[in-house]
Amino acid sequence: MTEVPKIVYDRLRAAGSERALPMRTGPELVHPDANLLTAFAEQALSVTEREGVLAHLALCADCRDVVAMALPAAETVAAPIESGGEAVPATAVPKTERNWLTATKFAWPSLRWAVLAAGIAVVASVLLLRPGKLNQAIPPSANPQVAITTPSASGPQIASSAPPSSPTAPSPTNQSALSSKAEELQAKSELAPSKKLKAGQMVTPSHQAERGMLLAENKKDSGPAAMLSPAPAAGAPAFDAATSRGATETVEVSAAAVETTSSAEGSLMAQNESQPVIKSKPALPGVEVSEQQTTGAAVVVAAPARSQSKDIMSNAKLAAPASSNIARNVTWTIAAGALQRSLDGGQSWQNTLHADHPLLCYASHDNDVWTGGQAGTLFHSADSGVTWVQVQPSIKDQKLSFDVTHIGMHGPAEIVVSTSNNEIWSSADSGKTWDKK
Amino acid sequence: MPRSAQSGHGADIATAFYERSGGAAYGVSAEQFAAILDEILRKYLPDNLAQSSTLNSAPASAEQKTDFCAGLRLEELTLARACAAGNERAWQDFISRYRQKLHSMALHITRDGAHAAELADSLFADLYGVNARDGIRSSKLVFYTGRGSLEGWLRTVMAQEFINRYRKQKRTVSLEEQTEEGVQFAAAVPEPACTSDRLSERRLEAAIDEALAELSSEDRFTLASYYLDGRTLAEIARPLGLHESSVSRRLDRLATGLRKRILAGLRAQGMSHAQATEALETDVRDMGLNLRSRLTQDPGATTFPGSRKVPAQDAGGGNNDLQKP
Numbered sequence: 014m015t016e017v018p019k020i021v022y023d024r025l026r027a028a029g030s031e032r033a034l035p036m037r038t039g040p041e042l043v044h045p046d047a048n049l050l051t052a053f054a055e056q057a058l059s060v061t062e063r064e065g066v067l068a069h070l071a072l073c074a075d076c077r078d079v080v081a082m083a084l085p086a087a088e089t090v091a092a093p094i095e096s097g098g099e100a101v102p103a104t105a106v107p108k109t110e111r112n113w114l115t116a117t118k119f120a121w122p123s124l125r126w127a128v129l130a131a132g133i134a135v136v137a138s139v140l141l142l143r144p145g146k147l148n149q150a151i152p153p154s155a156n157p158q159v160a161i162t163t164p165s166a167s168g169p170q171i172a173s174s175a176p177p178s179s180p181t182a183p184s185p186t187n188q189s190a191l192s193s194k195a196e197e198l199q200a201k202s203e204l205a206p207s208k209k210l211k212a213g214q215m216v217t218p219s220h221q222a223e224r225g226m227l228l229a230e231n232k233k234d235s236g237p238a239a240m241l242s243p244a245p246a247a248g249a250p251a252f253d254a255a256t257s258r259g260a261t262e263t264v265e266v267s268a269a270a271v272e273t274t275s276s277a278e279g280s281l282m283a284q285n286e287s288q289p290v291i292k293s294k295p296a297l298p299g300v301e302v303s304e305q306q307t308t309g310a311a312v313v314v315a316a317p318a319r320s321q322s323k324d325i326m327s328n329a330k331l332a333a334p335a336s337s338n339i340a341r342n343v344t345w346t347i348a349a350g351a352l353q354r355s356l357d358g359g360q361s362w363q364n365t366l367h368a369d370h371p372l373l374c375y376a377s378h379d380n381d382v383w384t385g386g387q388a389g390t391l392f393h394s395a396d397s398g399v400t401w402v403q404v405q406p407s408i409k410d411q412k413l414s415f416d417v418t419h420i421g422m423h424g425p426a427e428i429v430v431s432t433s434n435n436e437i438w439s440s441a442d443s444g445k446t447w448d449k450k
Numbered sequence: 451m452p453r454s455a456q457s458g459h460g461a462d463i464a465t466a467f468y469e470r471s472g473g474a475a476y477g478v479s480a481e482q483f484a485a486i487l488d489e490i491l492r493k494y495l496p497d498n499l500a501q502s503s504t505l506n507s508a509p510a511s512a513e514q515k516t517d518f519c520a521g522l523r524l525e526e527l528t529l530a531r532a533c534a535a536g537n538e539r540a541w542q543d544f545i546s547r548y549r550q551k552l553h554s555m556a557l558h559i560t561r562d563g564a565h566a567a568e569l570a571d572s573l574f575a576d577l578y579g580v581n582a583r584d585g586i587r588s589s590k591l592v593f594y595t596g597r598g599s600l601e602g603w604l605r606t607v608m609a610q611e612f613i614n615r616y617r618k619q620k621r622t623v624s625l626e627e628q629t630e631e632g633v634q635f636a637a638a639v640p641e642p643a644c645t646s647d648r649l650s651e652r653r654l655e656a657a658i659d660e661a662l663a664e665l666s667s668e669d670r671f672t673l674a675s676y677y678l679d680g681r682t683l684a685e686i687a688r689p690l691g692l693h694e695s696s697v698s699r700r701l702d703r704l705a706t707g708l709r710k711r712i713l714a715g716l717r718a719q720g721m722s723h724a725q726a727t728e729a730l731e732t733d734v735r736d737m738g739l740n741l742r743s744r745l746t747q748d749p750g751a752t753t754f755p756g757s758r759k760v761p762a763q764d765a766g767g768g769n770n771d772l773q774k775p
Contacts, residue, residue: 017677017705018730021712024658025674047606051598054606054689057521058597062494064667071670074679075613081675081685082559082609083602349546370601371547387599410696416599434521 028072044076045069054080055388056414057434085369085388343397345375345382352384354398365398376420376428381443383428385417391430393444406430406438406447413438413447463487463512463519471524476532476540486531490522490595491515527596534579534589548604549574555605559612569615573608654729657715661708669704676701 045053045066052058053066070077344355346362350371353362366372372386382394391404391413406413416433423429430438437450464484468474473483495510495518510518532540552574556566579589594603662670668690675681676697683694683701690697709730716726 017673017708018712020654020730021658021662021673021708022677024655024662025670026678028659028662028670047593047603047610048595048597051602051606053598055598055602056689056691067667067671071667071674074674077671077675077679077681078613079606079609080689081679081681082612083605084685084688085602085605086554086558370599387601407693410692412691412693414691 043069044073050076050080050083054083343377345377345398347372347375347384350386352382352392352398366392366394366401368392368403373416373418374420376422378422378425381422381425383420383422383430383444385420385430387416389414389417389432391417391444395443404444406440406444406449408447408449411449413449463491463516466516467519467522467524471528473528473532476528476543477535477537478528478532482531483528486527487519490527491518493595494518494597522596523599524596526600527594530591530594530596530600533577534592536587548601551601552604552608555608559605559609569608569612573604573611576611577604650729653716653719653721654712657712657719658708660715661711664711665704665708669700672697672700673704 049058049062049066053063053070058066070080342356342358344359345365346353346355348362350367350373351364352366352372352375354365355362366384368386368390370387370390372384372390372392374386375382375384377383380395380397382398383391385391389405389412391406392401393404394401413430413432413436415436417430418433419431421429421431426441426443428440428444432438438447439450440447464480464487467487468480468483471478471483473479478486491510495515529540529543533544552570553566556570556573557563560566560569573590576590579587579591590607594600597603598606662673665673672686672690675686676683683697687694687697692700712730713723713726716729717723721729
């Protein structure tokens, strides 16, 4: 941040000092009342009023303090309800994510250099190892060779190193689709395809080193022998490694990450029937967990990809008990500012979501439920209210901040949200991107 | 029921919005609702300038009044006014919606459990109206006008109350306590050593004042919040409805622009570019030796919890209590 000379601080402060104020005339001298300050903080003032309040706030440190103190807490804590009906105190997941990122040295300040280094490594390795072949596709005949050789020689290892050593890996489209962490892994193992093609073997020293980095560090003593073990045995430590990075987060793979991984793995994974690892269709959280636990090798790839996901939905996802028994016939209602759910046709009701601000409306479509309330509160559940994700629609610098008065669903992914100031926000992709009218 | 000169428009508007307000559920009659709206319209949209008590002084048309009322939190307004009037059902709703939140708000503001409970209970008593004037309970909720959310208004009132209390508490701190806290007492403000230095400083101040005056209110608010109050980008961005990155870019742009304008102002006063740069760069205040701020202890400049103000000099916090709602 560019600093300004300290004397500018003094003059800014002097402009609002008691000695300077009597020389001023105009509405900025009047302290705005609590109503105006509240409306200012909620962007509910007219342009003229807002200008007047801002003119006062620029001079009055006390009123600036009031506005800052009166801001609601940044982290909305939503309490998903267990099927038993008792509220589980939920921690704010963004904070957990932040702590995890900080604790594991994967914070953006250091990671961005890793991304840059990975990019340089990709270019350097391609230039060094494949001079003059930058624009040539890999001969199609090489793919069957890899695919055939791999399962018989060392199937588990293929699974663990599948994305980096995928025949389609050099493709720019696939590279851009992968997250930065996956890109880094891909860059480091860029040596592998050429060596594999030359030697006809999948296991190379670089892969072992790569895999050693991917797996948990406390598995060092297992050495190469452990890596050559059958799929289930190799999968378990891989899963441990993935989960040990984020002890508090829900073990899951976002839909985007899964799709990316599966497409990157492409034909190699498809032909290895002993590794039915990842399906590209999204599943319930509970199902996802069980799949990953039995197919750990894929998690090694998917977990870093997920860790770099920019999807705000996954950042705000709340850990919730896995409920594989979600009733299809769910009835919803809003009562006393909370969203309630009935699983027995309205005979009994449970509080499902109670947000910071009172909820005002909801809409549901199969398992997808949206609910909105005051001050731009908007939550989405893709599993009939077991887990909730707070959604903050925004376009450029504008955010949805007014009361959500109506939600319409024209399909599982198409949402239309109306607000008290007659704004209409719509999304065609389950709230990932928004349009405003 | 008192009706004003503008109640012709007001009655029509009130009729249009009465049903939406849900006032009937809280025992607020259509006439009472019309009177409430009339009072609010007169406060914020006066028919003539003489009545103006707000920042907006232009006479308002009927359409403007209708639009204005459409933007009010009518349901929360009737709830608050019904509570102030002592309606039982309104109080039940108010307590179920906000009683618990008052405590969490207070905790958010004070960051201390004991003080939070005291502050929340005190505000709740004010909202209920324990103080009676002429035998009539006086509830603070009667000041709510529905411009923002009721919850936001409660937070703002609580923040004002906290700041007022904090200031009063600071005023009554004993000298011994101040000494224990390491406070030194104000000394005479050192004047610059020679006349030329003083002249140079005045030129610099004039150039800065001129550059600051050219900024918009929003820019000055952003600068003051960031550099004086030490607010985070997120804290500045939220009331402005901006993203943090926008505030960050704006601050960079402002700092760069200010520097250019100040230098241009100094050059306009006859300084060469080198002299102007030197005057700006070598100001003693930039060397972290701002003796004036170290020696001048202004109680109004002390920080509130949650803000990290830079050391104050000539702080203009003032000692008057904030305007009550």
